[in-house]
Amino acid sequence: QAGDAEQALAHYQRCLAVSERLLESNPESGQAARDVSVSLNKLADFLSRRGQAGDAEQALAHYQRCLA
Numbered sequence: 001q002a003g004d005a006e007q008a009l010a011h012y013q014r015c016l017a018v019s020e021r022l023l024e025s026n027p028e029s030g031q032a033a034r035d036v037s038v039s040l041n042k043l044a045d046f047l048s049r050r051g052q053a054g055d056a057e058q059a060l061a062h063y064q065r066c067l068a
């Protein structure tokens with residue numbers, strides 16, 4: 001449907017933001033670190049499939065950050 005991709009992107013970004021805040025509040029949490037990594041990976045997957053201008057570069061940056 002029209003607008004679904006934009007809504008999905010917003011949800012992925014919000015999920016990442018929440019995960020990052022949880023990790024900031026508890027930097028020793030392995031689960032919080034994993035949640036950030038999974039969120040980055042899912043966002044990167046979405047961007048690589050969407051294929052709009054600039055998405056590949058953003059996806060690569062998210063994949064690299066996920067691995068870090």
